[in-house]
Amino acid sequence: MKITVVGTGYVGLVSGTCFADVGIEVVCVDIDAQKIEKLRNGIIPIYEPGLEELVVRNHKNGRLKFTTDLGEAIQGSEVVFIAVGTPPGEDGSADLSYVLGVAKEVGEKMSDYLVVATKSTVPVGTGVKVKAEIEKALQNRNSDLAFSVASNPEFLKEGAAVEDFLKPDRIVIGTEDERAQKIMQRLYKPFQLSGERIVYMDIPSAEMTKYAANAMLATKISFMNDIANLCERVGADVNMVRRGIGSDPRIGNKFIYPGVGYGGSCFPKDVKAIIRTAKQYDYELRVLQAVEDVNDAQKHILVEKVKKHFGNDLTGKTFALLGLSFKPNTDDMREAPSLVIIDELKKLGAEVKAYDPVAMDHAREFYLGDKVEYCKDSYEAANDADALLLVTEWSEFRIPNWDVLGKLLKNKVIFDGRNIYDANYLKELGFTYYGIGLKN
Ligand code: UDX
Numbered sequence: 001m002k003i004t005v006v007g008t009g010y011v012g013l014v015s016g017t018c019f020a021d022v023g024i025e026v027v028c029v030d031i032d033a034q035k036i037e038k039l040r041n042g043i044i045p046i047y048e049p050g051l052e053e054l055v056v057r058n059h060k061n062g063r064l065k066f067t068t069d070l071g072e073a074i075q076g077s078e079v080v081f082i083a084v085g086t087p088p089g090e091d092g093s094a095d096l097s098y099v100l101g102v103a104k105e106v107g108e109k110m111s112d113y114l115v116v117a118t119k120s121t122v123p124v125g126t127g128v129k130v131k132a133e134i135e136k137a138l139q140n141r142n143s144d145l146a147f148s149v150a151s152n153p154e155f156l157k158e159g160a161a162v163e164d165f166l167k168p169d170r171i172v173i174g175t176e177d178e179r180a181q182k183i184m185q186r187l188y189k190p191f192q193l194s195g196e197r198i199v200y201m202d203i204p205s206a207e208m209t210k211y212a213a214n215a216m217l218a219t220k221i222s223f224m225n226d227i228a229n230l231c232e233r234v235g236a237d238v239n240m241v242r243r244g245i246g247s248d249p250r251i252g253n254k255f256i257y258p259g260v261g262y263g264g265s266c267f268p269k270d271v272k273a274i275i276r277t278a279k280q281y282d283y284e285l286r287v288l289q290a291v292e293d294v295n296d297a298q299k300h301i302l303v304e305k306v307k308k309h310f311g312n313d314l315t316g317k318t319f320a321l322l323g324l325s326f327k328p329n330t331d332d333m334r335e336a337p338s339l340v341i342i343d344e345l346k347k348l349g350a351e352v353k354a355y356d357p358v359a360m361d362h363a364r365e366f367y368l369g370d371k372v373e374y375c376k377d378s379y380e381a382a383n384d385a386d387a388l389l390l391v392t393e394w395s396e397f398r399i400p401n402w403d404v405l406g407k408l409l410k411n412k413v414i415f416d417g418r419n420i421y422d423a424n425y426l427k428e429l430g431f432t433y434y435g436i437g438l439k440n
Contacts, residue, residue: 001025001187004073004080006102008035008066010046010161010265011119011154012083017054018165020064022190027065027073039066047331047358050162070102071109078183080106081152082130083119088269093276094123103130107137110145115180117150121210121270123277127151127174127203148180151203153210158264159329166191171198174206211277214270215288220255221262222294228258228437229301238437239419258436260391260417261298263326263335268295299340302389302417305434306345309413310386315349320385320409322378323392324368325359333359333367337417338391342372355381357394379408387413393420402429 002025005016012028020026030036035045042056058064067073074080084098099120106116116134118126131149138145151174156164171188175181181200192198201209228238238258246253262268271292278285310317326336333339342352352372356363360374375381378397382388382405390397398420406412412431414421419435426433434440 002027002077003187004029004070004077005119006030006070006073006080006082007084007098007120008032008039008045009083009085010048010158011156012081013039013044013046013055014048014051014156014161014165015081015083015119015154017051017058017064018162019187020058021054021166023063024187025063026058027067027077029067029070029073031068033068036066036068048161049159049329054162070105074106074110074114076112077114079115079117079150079187081117081119086120086122088272094121094273096122096126096129099126100129100133103133104137106147107134108141110134110138110147113146113148113179115148115150115175115183117152117184118207119152119154121153121266121273122151122207123273124204124207124211126207148175148177149203150175150180150184151206152184153206155210155213158332159327168197172201172206172209173198174201174203176203211270211274214266215274215291217255218262218267218271218295219287219291221257221259221267222291222298224256224258225261225298225301225436226294231437232440235439236437237439241437258419259298260302260337260341260436261295263299263337264332265334268292268335271295299337300344301436302337302341302391302415303344303348305415306387306389307348309432309434313349314345317349317386318351318353318384319345320375320378320381320383320388321352321354321372322356322381322388322390322397323394324354324356324363325392328392328394329358331359331362333363336367336392338363339367341389341391341417342368346371350386353381353383353385356392357396379404382408384408384410386410387415389415389417390420391417393418402426402431406430 004027005012006029008028008030016026016028044052082099082102084102086094089095127149134147153172168191173184188198231238242256245251246256271288275285275288324338325331345352353375354372355375355378378400414431414433416435423433423435423438
């Protein structure tokens with residue numbers, strides 16, 4: 001079986017590589033010639049555990065190819081996945097020009113029946129537009145070639161994308177006809193390890209499933225952040241509450257960790273997008289509007305605590321900030337709470353010494369420039385700082401040498417944005433400790 005994956009970004013590269021790894025012949029296409037050249041040489045544009053090894057191995061064995069030529073790639077392919085970017089346009093809605101551009105080119109260059117499946121997260125209704133674009137291109141060349149459209153959203157978590165792809169919770173496939181469904185079924189056979197993992201549905205439902213999944217997860221987080229903030233006020237401990245409610249299987253113990261707000265490429269964008277879609281249909285998604293508002297406020301929570309402790313003027317103060325990426329195991333800085341926190345600390349007159357195990361180069365180049373001082377480890381960041389802020393819970397931050405940290409810091413004050421430290425233990429060691437939603 002041969003397939004084409006268009007777009008070698010996060011979704012496209014992980015999907016293409018994993019399909020190749022189960023034996024499928026995959027051609028990955030991108031318009032960026034430099035990127036393609038690098039990939040051919042085993043240079044991966046993103047940080048994703050396990051991906052490089054798989055790319056190199058499958059490229060070497062010839063199952064995974066990289067090209068800029070879409071027309072050539074789709075010859076003999078049974079499925080072409082559209083996995084190009086959908087950047088937010090000026091008004092915040094997803095810009096579909098890349099997706100539709102690929103659809104048009106497929107229509108211009110296909111020479112046999114094809115399933116054209118969107119894998120990028122696209123607004124509900126995009127399947128119809130993709131179909132119309134291909135039809136138009138075929139008409140222009142007086143062709144009556146058959147094709148099917150499909151929606152096959154991805155549910156990969158950054159930092160665990162390869163594993164998520166190879167061992168998925170579920171695979172969602174939206175199709176309009178049996179022919180396409182059968183091909184998609186064959187394609188995903190190697191991943192269906194047990195149970196009813198493949199959920200078939202129509203295209204709009206598949207498109208909606210992706211948004212509903214991300215919106216529900218974002219809701220859990222904002223809900224817990226809201227409860228955490230109330231816990232502080234009433235003298236309750238959100239860690240206890242979290243365990244208390246998480247043991248109810250209807251609620252579940254995942255995604256109910258309070259913190260400094262959700263970030264990343266998916267939750268913020270998708271929550272906004274679905275609110276917008278609803279507005280277009282004259283409907284207001286009130287719960288999700290609140291989810292977004294709570295999250296925006298939560299990104300400020302750590303600085304609120306800093307202000308309570310040190311006062312509103314932070315001139316002359318320096319803060320050690322641990323963790324820049326929006327979550328551990330990625331260098332992704334999109335919508336990272338660290339950006340809001342750094343911005344606010346600077347505005348209040350403070351200096352920031354930051355350390356992140358992976359994201360510093362990326363952060364410096366694209367997000368922060370010289371706004372912060374970049375340190376070689378937590379201890380260098382803590383040296384002479386007025387307090388320490390834990391923003392992203394990388395594992396290497398979990399058990400620091402508190403003796404050393406305590407001596408390096410000017411004041412033994414910790415603001416823990418992810419509740420990873422033991423408040424009582426730190427208090428015993430003489431630290432002033434602030435968490436999220438804890439008793440003080
Ligand atoms: C998410 C979805 O999990 C994935 O299915 C979808 O395809 C894309 O969006 P990702 O953005 O990679 O994946 O990150 P995820 O691990 O889900 O974390 C998202 C954010 O939520 C992070 O900022 C994280 O810190 C935050 N989070 C998560 C919490 O604040 N509390 C939690 O309990 C869980």
